[in-house]
Amino acid sequence: MDKMPWQAVLFQSFPESVAFICLGLVLVGFKPRWYRVALAATIFTVASYVIRGLPIPFGIHTLLMLPVLVVVTAVIAGVGWRGGAMAAIVGLFGLLVLESFMTPLLLSLSGLSLPEALHNTWLRVLIPAPQTATLAGITYLCYRFNWYLVRADELDEDEDDASPF
Amino acid sequence: MKKSYQVVVFLILGQAIVLAVINSMIDFYQSGAFPVASPELLQAMGGLFIVFYTLCMALFLRYIFTKVKEEVEYKAQKRYTDNINDLIAAVRSQRHDFINHVQAVYGLIKTGQVEAAREYIEEVYGEVKQAGEVLSLNRPEISALLHAKEGLAAARGAKLQIKVDPGFGRIPVDGADFNRIVGNLVDNALDAVSGLEDDRRGVKVEMLCEGSTYQVRVSNPGPPIPPELRQRIFARGFTTKKGEHQGLGLYAVQSLASRYGGMVGLNSTKECTAFTVTFAAKKARAKTGVS
Numbered sequence: 181m182d183k184m185p186w187q188a189v190l191f192q193s194f195p196e197s198v199a200f201i202c203l204g205l206v207l208v209g210f211k212p213r214w215y216r217v218a219l220a221a222t223i224f225t226v227a228s229y230v231i232r233g234l235p236i237p238f239g240i241h242t243l244l245m246l247p248v249l250v251v252v253t254a255v256i257a258g259v260g261w262r263g264g265a266m267a268a269i270v271g272l273f274g275l276l277v278l279e280s281f282m283t284p285l286l287l288s289l290s291g292l293s294l295p296e297a298l299h300n301t302w303l304r305v306l307i308p309a310p311q312t313a314t315l316a317g318i319t320y321l322c323y324r325f326n327w328y329l330v331r332a333d334e335l336d337e338d339e340d341d342a343s344p345f
Numbered sequence: 346m347k348k349s350y351q352v353v354v355f356l357i358l359g360q361a362i363v364l365a366v367i368n369s370m371i372d373f374y375q376s377g378a379f380p381v382a383s384p385e386l387l388q389a390m391g392g393l394f395i396v397f398y399t400l401c402m403a404l405f406l407r408y409i410f411t412k413v414k415e416e417v418e419y420k421a422q423k424r425y426t427d428n429i430n431d432l433i434a435a436v437r438s439q440r441h442d443f444i445n446h447v448q449a450v451y452g453l454i455k456t457g458q459v460e461a462a463r464e465y466i467e468e469v470y471g472e473v474k475q476a477g478e479v480l481s482l483n484r485p486e487i488s489a490l491l492h493a494k495e496g497l498a499a500a501r502g503a504k505l506q507i508k509v510d511p512g513f514g515r516i517p518v519d520g521a522d523f524n525r526i527v528g529n530l531v532d533n534a535l536d537a538v539s540g541l542e543d544d545r546r547g548v549k550v551e552m553l554c555e556g557s558t559y560q561v562r563v564s565n566p567g568p569p570i571p572p573e574l575r576q577r578i579f580a581r582g583f584t585t586k587k588g589e590h591q592g593l594g595l596y597a598v599q600s601l602a603s604r605y606g607g608m609v610g611l612n613s614t615k616e617c618t619a620f621t622v623t624f625a626a627k628k629a630r631a632k633t634g635v636s
Contacts, residue, residue: 237386239370246362262351273358276365284372294376330354 182232182241185301189229192305192312196275197221197228199315201253204271206322209331210259220256224249246272270329275315282311353408356401363394421521428489435492436476478509482552486520487527491550494531503538503546505531510554517626518559522601529594530563530620537567537618557626564619575611598622 184193198221205212227248231241249272254264286307287294297307322328367390374387446469453462475495479488491507498505516523527550534548545566553560570578577583579599584592598620599609607624 237370238373239366242366242369243363266351266354269355269358269362273362273365276362276369280365280368294373330350 182238182298184229184232185304187301188304189225192308193228194221194225196308196312196315197224199312199319200271200275201249201257201267202271203274203315203319203322204253204267204269205257205259206319207270207274207327207329208263208266209328210257210263210267211323212257216257220252223252223256227252242272242276266330274318278311278315279308282314283308286310353405356405360394360398360401363397367391367394422486425486425489428493429485431496432476432480432488432492436480439476475507479507481511481514482509483514484516484520484523487514487523490524490528494528494550498531498535498548501535501539502543503535503548506547506549507552508550509552513552513554513559515626516554516559516624518605518607518624522604523561526598526601526622527561527563529598530561530622533594533620534563534565534618538565541567559624559626560621562619562621564617566617569613569615570611570618575613578611579609595620 198217201217201221201224202212205217224245228241228245231244231248234241236244246268249268250261250265253259253268253271254261257264257267259267283294287297290297290307292303292307297303367387370387370390374384446465450462450465453459453465479491482488482491495505495507531548531550538546538548548563548565551560551562551564553562574585578585579595580592581596582592583596595609602609602622602624605624607622610621610623612619612621
């Protein structure tokens with residue numbers, strides 16, 4: 181159970197949500213519409229705040245937030261269910277990969293421990309800031325140079341193939 | 346994008362997300378930041394992940410094998426397509442040469458060489474008719490094979506004569522299997538005539554259709570097959586050829602024919618050896634569901 185202070189919700193969780201939702205959309209070939217992304221990120225941030233406050237082991241909340249992320253990306257960002265699922269999974273994957281090596285690195289550079297960073301409101305906002313900035317930078321580069329992993333706008337073309345699924 | 350690709354992407358990234366979550370749970374647990382999970386829960390999650398991962402890998406492997414099979418089929422189809430294109434080019438060339446042939450015949454008739462004109466027309470008509478019959482099969486993969494075998498025969502100094510009954514294209518046998526049958530029989534016949542004089546080096550392929558019975562007959566001149574060998578030649582691994590031959594050709598012909606309820610017959614005399622594969626349409630459909 182993690183009760184986030186409002187400063188962390190506003191200045192860390194919301195920008196991070198904007199960044200990785202954008203990343204997911206860009207990497208699956210969509211051009212994000214900023215007002216829709218902002219709305220999706222807002223709803224996701226609120227949902228994240230609520231789920232994190234639940235009495236469940238930390239980490240499980242990430243798996244619970246995935247369906248929420250799929251819904252907000254598909255419906256609010258307006259990219260359809262398959263596109264939304266693809267963008268959600270790719271974006272979340274990008275966030276977790278970056279987090280898994282940047283968070284320990286930043287903590288090590290700052291000389292702080294994880295409990296210290298988490299239980300101080302402003303440290304909780306500042307420590308992940310470079311990570312959010314990196315995520316935003318990667319998203320911008322992918323958008324600028326039209327890099328993508330898969331083209332989700334072709335997702336509805338069901339070609340007749342020998343699929344095992 | 347194909348559905349199968351999407352599922353593969355979901356599976357791979359999904360596994361990575363679960364792994365990342367377990368990793369961060371371990372980090373938080375070790376740091377004591379706030380209560381995460383008991384070691385037993387972490388172990389259980391790890392175990393579940395292994396099961397999930399194994400299932401995903403199994404599905405992914407199956408996907409890869411399917412794709413490899415598709416790739417092989419695609420390559421085979423491409424070969425057929427290339428051969429069909431050659432056949433079409435040959436027919437175009439024949440049409441283009443039509444005026445030349447007419448002029449040649451006119452010249453022969455004008456100079457009183459009627460017999461020569463007749464022979465000339467017979468030869469040209471034979472080529473055109475054969476190409477037309479092959480094309481009229483309406484089974485591109487079979488037409489492609491026959492055209493390829495014509496080229497092979499010519500390269501080996503032999504002549505391949507093809508006769509196709511109208512309607513033979515409706516034979517309820519898979520194209521790839523049919524090609525293996527005919528391909529093996531023609532290859533054997535070409536080998537059999539390779540030692541003969543030039544004027545006898547000919548192989549005949551007849552595709553006959555009578556009612557609901559389809560017959561493929563491949564015949565060639567040459568010494569007869571000894572009676573004591575006539576059953577053994579269909580055995581797996583048996584060969585009379587020198588060099589590296591696995592002895593699988595006629596075995597494959599018989600196996601494939603049986604798969605469609607067909608029969609392989611052999612008639613070998615001093616004048617001619619003929620292999621005949623007979624399919625009854627009803628049996629073939631019943632055996633394989635090919636319509």
